Amino acid sequence: MRSTTLRHSAVALLAGLLVLPLGAWADWGALNMPVGVSELSAEVHALHMRIFYICCAIGAGVFSVMIVSMILHRKSRGVTPSTFHESTRVEIVWTVAPLLILIAMAIPAARVLIKMEDFSDSEMSIKVTGYQWRWHYDYLDEGVAFFSALDADQNLARQLGNDRDLERFGDSYLREVDNELVVPINTKIRFLNTAADVIHSWWVPDLALKKDAIPGFINENWAEIEQPGIYRGKCAELCGRDHGFMPIVVRAVEKEEYVAWLEEMRAEQVAVADTALDERSHDALLASGEAVYGTSCVGCHQKEGQGIPGMFPAIAGSAIATGDVDTHIATVAHGIEGTNMSAFSSVLSDAEIAAVVTYQRNAFGNDTGDSVQPAAVAAVRSSAALDADVNAGTPTSDIEGVIR
Amino acid sequence: MSANTHSQDGAHADVTHHAAGEDHDHDHAEHGPAYGPMRWITTTNHKDIGSLYLWFALVMFFIGGAMALVIRAELFQPGIQIVDPMFFNSMTTMHALVMIFGVVMPAFVGLANWMIPMMIGAPDMALPRLNNWSFWIMPFAFAILLSTLFMDSGGPAGGWTLYPPLSLQMGDSFAFVIFAIHFMGISSVMGSINIVATIFNMRAPGVTFMKMPMFVWTWLITAFLLIATIPVLAGAVTMLLTDRFFETSFFSAAGGGDPVMFQHIFWFFGHPEVYILILPAFGIISSIIPTFARKPLFGYDSMVYATASIAFLSFIVWAHHMFTTGMPLAGSLFFMMTTMMISVPTGVKVFNWVATMWKGAMTFETPMLFSIGFVIMFTIGGLSGLMLAITPADIQYHDTYFVVAHFHYVLVPGAIYSIMAATYYWLPKWTGNMYDETLGKWHFWISTVFVNVLFFPMHFVGLAGMNRRIPDYSLQFADWNMVATIGAFGFGFSQLLFVYIVVKAVRGGKKATAEVWEGARGLEWTVPSPAPYHTFETAPDISRLAVR
Numbered sequence: 001m002r003s004t005t006l007r008h009s010a011v012a013l014l015a016g017l018l019v020l021p022l023g024a025w026a027d028w029g030a031l032n033m034p035v036g037v038s039e040l041s042a043e044v045h046a047l048h049m050r051i052f053y054i055c056c057a058i059g060a061g062v063f064s065v066m067i068v069s070m071i072l073h074r075k076s077r078g079v080t081p082s083t084f085h086e087s088t089r090v091e092i093v094w095t096v097a098p099l100l101i102l103i104a105m106a107i108p109a110a111r112v113l114i115k116m117e118d119f120s121d122s123e124m125s126i127k128v129t130g131y132q133w134r135w136h137y138d139y140l141d142e143g144v145a146f147f148s149a150l151d152a153d154q155n156l157a158r159q160l161g162n163d164r165d166l167e168r169f170g171d172s173y174l175r176e177v178d179n180e181l182v183v184p185i186n187t188k189i190r191f192l193n194t195a196a197d198v199i200h201s202w203w204v205p206d207l208a209l210k211k212d213a214i215p216g217f218i219n220e221n222w223a224e225i226e227q228p229g230i231y232r233g234k235c236a237e238l239c240g241r242d243h244g245f246m247p248i249v250v251r252a253v254e255k256e257e258y259v260a261w262l263e264e265m266r267a268e269q270v271a272v273a274d275t276a277l278d279e280r281s282h283d284a285l286l287a288s289g290e291a292v293y294g295t296s297c298v299g300c301h302q303k304e305g306q307g308i309p310g311m312f313p314a315i316a317g318s319a320i321a322t323g324d325v326d327t328h329i330a331t332v333a334h335g336i337e338g339t340n341m342s343a344f345s346s347v348l349s350d351a352e353i354a355a356v357v358t359y360q361r362n363a364f365g366n367d368t369g370d371s372v373q374p375a376a377v378a379a380v381r382s383s384a385a386l387d388a389d390v391n392a393g394t395p396t397s398d399i400e401g402v403i404r
Numbered sequence: 405m406s407a408n409t410h411s412q413d414g415a416h417a418d419v420t421h422h423a424a425g426e427d428h429d430h431d432h433a434e435h436g437p438a439y440g441p442m443r444w445i446t447t448t449n450h451k452d453i454g455s456l457y458l459w460f461a462l463v464m465f466f467i468g469g470a471m472a473l474v475i476r477a478e479l480f481q482p483g484i485q486i487v488d489p490m491f492f493n494s495m496t497t498m499h500a501l502v503m504i505f506g507v508v509m510p511a512f513v514g515l516a517n518w519m520i521p522m523m524i525g526a527p528d529m530a531l532p533r534l535n536n537w538s539f540w541i542m543p544f545a546f547a548i549l550l551s552t553l554f555m556d557s558g559g560p561a562g563g564w565t566l567y568p569p570l571s572l573q574m575g576d577s578f579a580f581v582i583f584a585i586h587f588m589g590i591s592s593v594m595g596s597i598n599i600v601a602t603i604f605n606m607r608a609p610g611v612t613f614m615k616m617p618m619f620v621w622t623w624l625i626t627a628f629l630l631i632a633t634i635p636v637l638a639g640a641v642t643m644l645l646t647d648r649f650f651e652t653s654f655f656s657a658a659g660g661g662d663p664v665m666f667q668h669i670f671w672f673f674g675h676p677e678v679y680i681l682i683l684p685a686f687g688i689i690s691s692i693i694p695t696f697a698r699k700p701l702f703g704y705d706s707m708v709y710a711t712a713s714i715a716f717l718s719f720i721v722w723a724h725h726m727f728t729t730g731m732p733l734a735g736s737l738f739f740m741m742t743t744m745m746i747s748v749p750t751g752v753k754v755f756n757w758v759a760t761m762w763k764g765a766m767t768f769e770t771p772m773l774f775s776i777g778f779v780i781m782f783t784i785g786g787l788s789g790l791m792l793a794i795t796p797a798d799i800q801y802h803d804t805y806f807v808v809a810h811f812h813y814v815l816v817p818g819a820i821y822s823i824m825a826a827t828y829y830w831l832p833k834w835t836g837n838m839y840d841e842t843l844g845k846w847h848f849w850i851s852t853v854f855v856n857v858l859f860f861p862m863h864f865v866g867l868a869g870m871n872r873r874i875p876d877y878s879l880q881f882a883d884w885n886m887v888a889t890i891g892a893f894g895f896g897f898s899q900l901l902f903v904y905i906v907v908k909a910v911r912g913g914k915k916a917t918a919e920v921w922e923g924a925r926g927l928e929w930t931v932p933s934p935a936p937y938h939t940f941e942t943a944p945d946i947s948r949l950a951v952r
Contacts, residue, residue, distance in 0.1 A: 032867050073763055075766060094752060094755045209799075214664060216656070216658060236872045272818075340490075340573065
């Protein structure tokens with residue numbers, strides 16, 4: 001063929017294809033799997049590099065033969081084609097040789113896998129529950145449990161059209177949470193993953209941990225972290241609209257520091273529980289309501305409560321947010337079946353629901369002047385009748401009717 | 405091009421013989437195509453139906469491609485600039501459904517319709533009316549599927565894998581999506597039954613199984629995979645439907661069901677489906693490389709056995725898609741080993757192609773370029789697949805862009821390239837005109853540069869921790885995502901060149917000979933170009949069939 005340039009670019013491209021994978025070889029943090037901070041993660045990394053090199057070698061071998069063939073065995077060089085077309089011996093060689101390579105790869109892989117699945121002798125357990133779209137951590141037998149969601153500031157910044165100045169977050173954009181998971185180093189920690197709504201997956205690359213969190217089932221996972229530090233991860237299983245926005249932050253600290261932190265958390269939780277149903281001022285409700293709105297509502301109902309027409313109803317001027325208070329509370333607490341409005345009763349406390357309902361009834365020009373107290377939420381929550389009604393779907397259709 | 409410098413078993417004599425034989429057709433003008441749109445609606449001719457499938461796939465290719473560009477445009481920079489995350493999820497879901505069920509599968513069925521009867525010396529498909537029906541279901545199925553994007557609730561946004569409970573949260577579009585999938589499945593199963601019936605019953609005398617061209621073999625095995633797995637998918641989505649509307653709890657733990665069971669059932673369909681999307685490609689490449697290397701396919705028998713082994717193994721590897729769901733250790737080990745095993749027959753195929761090229765006398769026309777591109781880039785995808793088989797490493801790779809890079813390498817420069825190669829290879833036979841070779845080469849090189857710019861960086865961001873199906877990402881992934889988006893737009897728009905080349909060849913151009921390619925072997929090259937409306941009404945002379 002006349003096109004020498006094409007031929008040269010062909011060779012250049014094929015050479016480029018061969019060289020490109022080697023680019024991933026260096027331990028460039030941004031290009032390769034992290035070595036991580038546990039024995040297991042280092043072993044997984046070593047396994048990954050080993051297969052990677054084997055694959056590069058196989059690729060280089062196959063592509064070299066092809067390239068040589070394409071250079072030598074072209075009609076334009078006036079060659080006469082051979083007619084050979086089978087060889088049982090050659091077929092056996094290239095069936096058996098790969099098998100041997102596979103066995104060489106499978107043995108170390110099986111060893112690491114067996115180690116990964118060994119949950120014995122764990123020193124503490126943390127139950128990890130996935131919610132749309134946040135994580136709940138429960139330190140079993142320690143009396144400490146809390147939710148962990150995307151940092152409110154980042155949650156606002158990531159909204160459609162709000163993406164100005166993400167640089168200020170640096171490398172932690174979408175990787176910062178309100179409450180970090182604090183764990184001790186040099187301790188075999190067992191994680192028990194489950195979920196409340198849909199399937200999530202708890203993934204922290206530096207710990208080589210990724211296990212699905214499945215509603216109704218509990219999955220085990222373990223890690224023994226060797227260095228103190230902050231390790232970031234994300235939900236890895238598509239879990240709905242805000243799947244990309246449920247980060248994980250693990251702060252590994254010395255054991256003493258961990259014990260002190262536990263004490264502090266316990267004291268804090270007791271204080272919160274004692275005052276859970278206390279009367280709050282209108283302004284206090286508004287302030288904390290705005291924060292709750294920022295983490296829990298803004299994703300769908302948007303910054304100004306305007307919603308997204310056709311997908312998520314507006315709160316500004318909505319019949320629910322300006323109508324009957326109990327219906328409003330019930331909508332937030334129980335969600336609306338068959339829509340994207342999920343139930344927040346297990347995710348938010350009475351005080352938080354009270355605050356966010358108060359906020360919604362006074363912000364965005366709703367101006368009802370209502371103050372909703374935690375006790376009112378508790379009343380709605382325990383109202384079996386309403387509960388049953390909402391879940392049975394009878395008033396659901398009413399509520400839906402109101403929304404549309 | 406057709407200057408026959410090397411002896412090809414007296415091929416010319418055969419061509420003349422058949423060209424004369426086809427004059428017979430002209431005596432039956434009433435058997436020619438009808439005129440107007442009714443020709444296409446009522447046709448039972450395998451060539452017409454093949455063309456319908458191929459045009460349909462081409463249209464869907466641009467619809468699915470436009471969705472991919474929405475995804476890549478949103479990912480051009482960190483932050484959410486263009487679409488709501490819910491719509492983004494609809495785009496990823498629909499892109500997959502359209503590309504798999506609307507592009508690759510119909511394109512392969514179209515090629516099967518056109519080529520299988522001509523390759524085995526049959527006058528038509530065995531079940532021509534079923535053939536018409538299996539095509540005409542498709543536009544309706546996709547009209548239903550695509551219409552969900554315009555519903556208040558938006559389209560399906562839970563991923564093409566439809567994992568419950570998430571897929572059960574879908575709005576009004578849910579039932580439409582399920583029914584669309586049922587229709588696509590019915591169409592596929594009917595198409596497959598037709599292909600199996602044709603290959604079993606319609607071979608010309610003397611065309612034994614071990615003399616069939618590889619494309620016929622791979623499609624025969626693919627058809628069996630389809631018949632075996634599509635009903636499984638139908639079962640899975642029907643259970644979703646009853647869970648949603650009829651109070652069953654197949655996949656709800658609260659009612660005694662198990663969400664992971666769906667994944668097992670889905671991937672029991674889904675993994676063979678992966679091979680449904682690639683085996684016909686193997687057949688195409690096995691036809692094209694010998695032609696342009698002017699040398700018979702190396703290891704025909706082992707190619708057949710390798711294809712059968714891949715098909716068998718594809719049924720016992722499904723749970724490698726589910727290593728993070730918490731399988732028992734024995735399960736993980738089993739699925740790791742079987743998955744690794746698949747690389748053996750796949751490797752045999754690649755080695756055989758390379759051995760076919762070795763010591764041939766190669767020329768590099770567009771079909772050959774796409775085939776060589778296929779072998780190289782499919783191998784890259786295959787090797788990353790081998791990495792994914794290693795369970796402990798997969799725990800890190802799973803649901804990241806590394807996986808996205810892997811399956812796009814086997815599907816785009818893999819399956820799609822094979823379809824492009826097949827189109828260029830057989831287009832002169834279909835239209836009677838040569839396509840524009842210079843433009844064809846441009847199409848190949850532009851596509852190949854951009855497809856690598858698009859998908860290669862995904863390996864890096866995946867390994868570095870970018871998970872898939874997210875509309876926004878951390879700043880450290882920004883550079884490579886920008887590169888990938890540039891590649892996506894380059895690749896997407898360069899496919900307009902493909903449309904231009906095809907339309908140009910359909911409308912006219914240098915007349916093609918019956919043989920078209922110097923080294924071409926097989927019965928399809930014994931009929932004139934363009935192939936007459938009816939071919940092989942009498943049994944052909946099969947001396948040019950020789951596959952070895």
